[in-house]
Structures are given as C-alpha cells and as structure tokens.
Amino acid sequence: DQQVKQNSPSLSVQEGRISILNCDYTNSMFDYFLWYKKYPAEGPTFLISIxxxxxxxxxxxxxxxxxxxxxxxxxHIVPSQPGDSAVYFCAASALGSGGGADGLTFGKGTHLIIQP
Amino acid sequence: EPEVTQTPSHQVTQMGQEVILRCVPISNHLYFYWYRQILGQKVEFLVSFYNNEISEKSEIFDDQFSVERPDGSNFTLKIRSTKLEDSAMYFCASSEEGLALSGANVLTFGAGSRLTVL
Incomplete structure (x- = not known):
C-alpha cells in the first residue's frame, strides 16, 4: 500500500532551469509533508516542509x-545547480492519528540529475 | 553541526546470526528512530523510541527485532536471527520532539548501516 507516491524514478534537468519534483499521497490523515535529499552513501537530510x-x-x-x-x-528548485543532483524523497506524517504516527511515510524517491 | 553517527557502515553476516547495529543520536534529542531501505525500494519506518521504551512500531518490526538504549548515548537495533530479506540499509534518526507531538518536527538521519545477509 503506497500511501506516498513519487511516480518519476528519475528526472534530468539542465543547469539553471527549474526542477519540479512531484509527489502524490492517498492518506487524507497526513497533515505534514517534508522533502528530504539524499546523496550516495549518506542518510537523508531535511530540505523543506509544509x-x-x-x-x-x-x-x-x-x-x-x-x-x-x-x-x-x-x-520546485530554481535555478537548478549541479549540487542539487541527488535522490529526493517526499515524506508525510499524520499528527496524532495513532498507528504509525511517530513514523514518517516515505515515497520511493526521485533521482534528480542536473546536467551542465 | 551535530550529527547522528552509525556503526558499522557495512556488516556482512550469515543467515540466522544475530546482528547489532549501533547509533549515537544527537545529544539533546529525545526521540530515536530506525528506518530501513531495501535496495531500490522506499525508506520504511521500523520503530520509534522515547523515554526508554518503544513509542511506535511498524508491521516490519516483528519479534526478531529489538531496540535498546543501553547507556546515555547509544541506541541499538538488534536482529536476533537474520533472514535474507533483512538485507538493507538501516538508518537511525533522532529528533528533539516526537512526530506525534508536532508534525513540524524534523528528523536528523545517520549515514546508514548496510546489512548484507548471506
């Protein structure tokens, strides 16, 4: 059951242009959303939330x-820079809903490649 | 900048063996988590821990798994009898507050421990 979906496994964007990464969710109890960025051999790092x-x-x-x-x-990332090349995870949480409320639910990630 | 540290970075083990993955969370954080990522799949929540007890756990976190905070700094994940399907990257994370208290809370992740079960 994929409650958080990132349908694009990869995205290639030219340096300086806008990168748009998409995320869909199915659980209407989610009330907080976060984006994490992950470089190879590193853990996810927090980027921005809403x-x-x-x-x-x-x-x-x-x-x-x-x-x-x-x-x-x-x-949205604008303008895109070479250092933005990474895997971006969308994540969601449900405040006070019980049953996994302490855990973030992640999407599968989108590998963003910024081309020079 | 404070960081979450994990050891070992990579462990290879035989099926059926016990494995302990170690984590040192950020010192002033009160909530601790383990997540895992099987190769090519999404990052999955395993367990959260607060005040020396499990706060929440997922379906993945069955009786083969346990967590412990043996002293004031370490947070460990033990897998009693490893299976092939336990092969994954295991991420430890910590936060100042629990997500159930504030959805605004941000987790700080470690670099991960890669477990390979043969």
Whole structure:
C-alpha cells in the first residue's frame, strides 16, 4: 500500500532551469509533508516542509506547493545547480492519528540529475 | 553541526546470526528512530523510541527485532536471527520532539548501516 507516491524514478534537468519534483499521497490523515535529499552513501537530510494549513512554503531556491484537494505536492528548485543532483524523497506524517504516527511515510524517491 | 553517527557502515553476516547495529543520536534529542531501505525500494519506518521504551512500531518490526538504549548515548537495533530479506540499509534518526507531538518536527538521519545477509 503506497500511501506516498513519487511516480518519476528519475528526472534530468539542465543547469539553471527549474526542477519540479512531484509527489502524490492517498492518506487524507497526513497533515505534514517534508522533502528530504539524499546523496550516495549518506542518510537523508531535511530540505523543506509544509503544513497542511498552507499551500506554499519557500526557502531560498526551494519552494514546496501543496494541493490538498488533489492530494498532491511538488518541490520546485530554481535555478537548478549541479549540487542539487541527488535522490529526493517526499515524506508525510499524520499528527496524532495513532498507528504509525511517530513514523514518517516515505515515497520511493526521485533521482534528480542536473546536467551542465 | 551535530550529527547522528552509525556503526558499522557495512556488516556482512550469515543467515540466522544475530546482528547489532549501533547509533549515537544527537545529544539533546529525545526521540530515536530506525528506518530501513531495501535496495531500490522506499525508506520504511521500523520503530520509534522515547523515554526508554518503544513509542511506535511498524508491521516490519516483528519479534526478531529489538531496540535498546543501553547507556546515555547509544541506541541499538538488534536482529536476533537474520533472514535474507533483512538485507538493507538501516538508518537511525533522532529528533528533539516526537512526530506525534508536532508534525513540524524534523528528523536528523545517520549515514546508514548496510546489512548484507548471506
């Protein structure tokens, strides 16, 4: 049961252009969403998050958009830089829902490749 | 910058053997987690730990698994009798607050311990 889905295993973007990574979820109890970035041989590192009461959160080059009605969120990176090449995981949590409330539910990840 | 450290970075073991993976969480963090990632698959929640007891666990975390905080700094994951399907990267994470308290909480992950069961 994939509650968090990242349907693109990989994405290739030219340096300087916008990277858009997508994530869909099925569990309507999710109320907080996070993006983690992972380099090879390292653990996931937190990038940006958004609460379900918002539809946009911006931090420098990174912006996360949330469309609750569509159960869809996206991460925009602009402009894309070579150091952005990594695997990006979408994750979700359900506050106070019980049954795994302490655990993040991750998507399978999207491998972003920034081409020079 | 504070970090979560994990040892060993890679362990190879025979099926049926016991394995202990070790983690040193960030010192002022109160909540500890283990996640795993089977090659090519998503990162999966195993267990969370707070105040010296398990807070939440997933279906994956069966009787073969146990966690312990034997002293003030280490947090361990033990697999009693490893199976081939336990081969994965195991990530330890810690946070200041539990996710159940604040969805805004951010987990800091270690670099992972790769377990290979032969």
């Amino acid at each position: 609460s379900s009461i918002k539809d946009k959160n911006e931090d420098g080059r990174f912006t996360v958009f949330l469309n609750k009605s569509a159960k869809h969120l996206s991460l």
